Every structure is written in C-alpha cells, then in structure tokens.
Amino acid sequence: MAAILEIKGLKKYFKTRKGTIKAVDDVDLEIEEGEIFGLVGESGSGKTTVANIIMGLYLPTSGEIKYKGNNIAIPINKRPKWLKKEIQIVFQNPASSLNPKKTVRQILEVPISIHRPDAPLPQTIYELLEMVDLPPEFIDRHPEELGGGEKQLVAIARALSTEPSLIVLDEPTSSLDVSVQGKIINILMKLQKNFGLTYIFITHNLSLMSNVANRVAIMYLGKIKEIAKSEEFFTNSFHPYTKMLLSSIPVITEEEEKLKPKKILSTGEIPGALKLPEGCSFHPRCPFVMDVCKVKDPPLIEVSPNHLCSCHLYLNKQ
Numbered sequence: 511m512a513a514i515l516e517i518k519g520l521k522k523y524f525k526t527r528k529g530t531i532k533a534v535d536d537v538d539l540e541i542e543e544g545e546i547f548g549l550v551g552e553s554g555s556g557k558t559t560v561a562n563i564i565m566g567l568y569l570p571t572s573g574e575i576k577y578k579g580n581n582i583a584i585p586i587n588k589r590p591k592w593l594k595k596e597i598q599i600v601f602q603n604p605a606s607s608l609n610p611k612k613t614v615r616q617i618l619e620v621p622i623s624i625h626r627p628d629a630p631l632p633q634t635i636y637e638l639l640e641m642v643d644l645p646p647e648f649i650d651r652h653p654e655e656l657g658g659g660e661k662q663l664v665a666i667a668r669a670l671s672t673e674p675s676l677i678v679l680d681e682p683t684s685s686l687d688v689s690v691q692g693k694i695i696n697i698l699m700k701l702q703k704n705f706g707l708t709y710i711f712i713t714h715n716l717s718l719m720s721n722v723a724n725r726v727a728i729m730y731l732g733k734i735k736e737i738a739k740s741e742e743f744f745t746n747s748f749h750p751y752t753k754m755l756l757s758s759i760p761v762i763t764e765e766e767e768k769l770k771p772k773k774i775l776s777t778g779e780i781p782g783a784l785k786l787p788e789g790c791s792f793h794p795r796c797p798f799v800m801d802v803c804k805v806k807d808p809p810l811i812e813v814s815p816n817h818l819c820s821c822h823l824y825l826n827k828q
Contacts, residue, residue: 514676514708515541515564520573522559529784533559535732537573538810543675546702546709548723548740550716550755554783555729557712561680564710565599577676595625598669602681604661608653614639614664615649618671625672638667642697659690663697670701676708684713695722717759720744728752731781731791734810738817748819751792790822798823 522534534556541547551557562568563575566586575583582593601607608617618635626634636646642663653661662682669677679698683691699722702709711723719726720740727737728751736749747753778794781787787794793803802822810820 512543513540514543514578515539515710516574516576517560518574520560520563520575521571522556522563522568523571526784531783532732532786533783534563534570537729537732537734539727539734539737541676541708541710542724543708544706545724546711546722548719548726549710549712549729550714550719550726551729552714552780554731554780556732557729558680560729561599561678561710561712564678565597591625595672596674597676597678598672598674599678599680600662600665600669600682603685604658604665605653605685607665608661608668610653613650613652617653617664618668621668621671634671638671641670641701642667643693657690658686659694662686662694666694666698666701670705674707676710679709679711681713682711683718684715716755728755731783731786733791733807734818734820735792736817736819737810742814742817746814746817748813748817748824749792749821750796750798750823790820 517537517539520534520537521532524531524533537556537560539547549557549560559568563570564582566582566584566589569585570583574581577593577597580593582589582597584593586594615632615635618638619631622629622631622634632649635649639646639648644660644663644667648656648660648664653664656664666682682698683694686694695718698709701707711719713719723740725737725739726743728735728749730751736743736747736752738747743752744756747756777797781791781794787804789805790796790803790807793799796803800822806822808820808822808825810818811825813819813824
C-alpha cells in the first residue's frame, strides 16, 4: 500500500539559554494509507513534537515531511485549505482544546462551514454526533456541561467534520477515566474502519497498541529505536529498550506472562534533554552495552522482513 505520509531525516531542535534540546533527531517514518500507526514513547521521547510538526504547529529544523507527495513543512496559518481539510488532530486534553464559550453546535459549525460549505446544517452536526455515539440534545451544550469522555467525543467529531484522510491522535485517552477509555477506543476503531481513515496513534501505553495498531514504532530521546508490524513487534522484539518496556507491562494470567520477553532491568536513569550521551542514547541504561555503543549511534536497519531496529547488537549480523 502507498505511503500517505513520508518523513525523512526529520529534526527539531529547541535552543534554550542552557543549551540545545534535540526533541526530534533524524527520524524516518512512512505511514501507509488506511493503517493505524502506533508511535510509542515515554514522556520526553519526542512523539508529540512529531505530531506538532505534522500539524504545522512547529517547523522542522531540517528534514522532509510530505503528505501525498506534497511538502507540508509549512506553518499552519500558511497551509492551503485542502491540506487543513485532509489532516486533523485530536489532542490529549479536550478541556483545553474546546472553546468553553461555544456550544457543541458552534464548535462543529466552524470547520463544516469552512471546508464543506454545501453540507446542510444542523443535519450534518447531528450526523457527526451520532457517529461518535453522542445524543442529539448535546448540540446546544457547552463543554463545561459534558464529562471528560463526552468532551473528547466532541473533539473527535470536530476532527471528522472536515472529512479528513489522516487523523493524528495525540494521547486521546490518557486524560480520561479508565471506565471511558475503552468506549473511546472502540468508537475510534469503528470510525477508522467505516471511513478508511489513517491514524497516527501517539501514546505511552504500549499494551494498548497490541489491540489497536497495524504497526508500532518506539521512540526514545528523539530517535526511533524499533519499527515492526504489531504482531511481530509484540512476539519478537529486538531492541533492549523495547524488551524492557514489554516486560514491564502488567498482565493477569500466567499464559500472558509467558508471552512477555524475559525481564530486562535498566541500569541508570534517563539522561536529561540537555545532556544526551554520545553514541546510542540508550546505552547508559542498557544491560548489553558495548564499547561501540558509547561512541557511535547505530543506524535503523532491517533486522528481519519489515522489522527495523537501531542497535549495535544486530549490526554485525547483517
């Protein structure tokens, strides 16, 4: 399947008084049309910065980012109308992403009137509410009258209102109660299937991706460490960091425990953003560290069909 989004050599550096933060450092990704791509990482890994670059909220320091072959390294206020229509985002916290002074009707009217001027109102709004399992009487409510999950469903409806092809989901359930997270995920999956949407699902919850994503990428301190199809990723991971994350996922049954990789304990702490180590950024925490890891950053290579990994343990096996 063709790539809908291509990212090559992407870098985003932030200069501060104390030094330079390499939030995204030489990232390569290809997102296939119609897939759910999971971008996973701990806080500070750079995953949200990637999302902000895709949306035009940040300009890259260097590198290429193309959507359907078109350069989209353009500030959001200078992006063409067709591009704003095609790519939408659902932010982590709906309470801060929805205008508290506007009703649900007003929140949804704006993108519809801009990008679908021929769509009938309020019929289209009622249809959007139905798509996300919200009752029609919510149309004249303000965000403060809604629960956290209901607010996020309005945010999802807003993203759908332009009839996009690609939606960036930036931690869409992390701020919600566990009781409503499942409902949100089920609705997102239904919408993706019904409309053939492409999702970039950004999260720190690796276990969630096993049931959601087609492919998964692990980010660590601005770099991609591993990319694989979901089934391969969770049954045959390569990178020590990935194995460490997988082995720490809580499970209920002994059968699930047997499927997890052998427990890997990291040594040391995550380096500060202003004091990244030379070589592989994971080497201060890696139990398999070698001398070369401390001086040379390993490239992202194919270690098995369609499975990429950035680790010196596998470079000599090519």
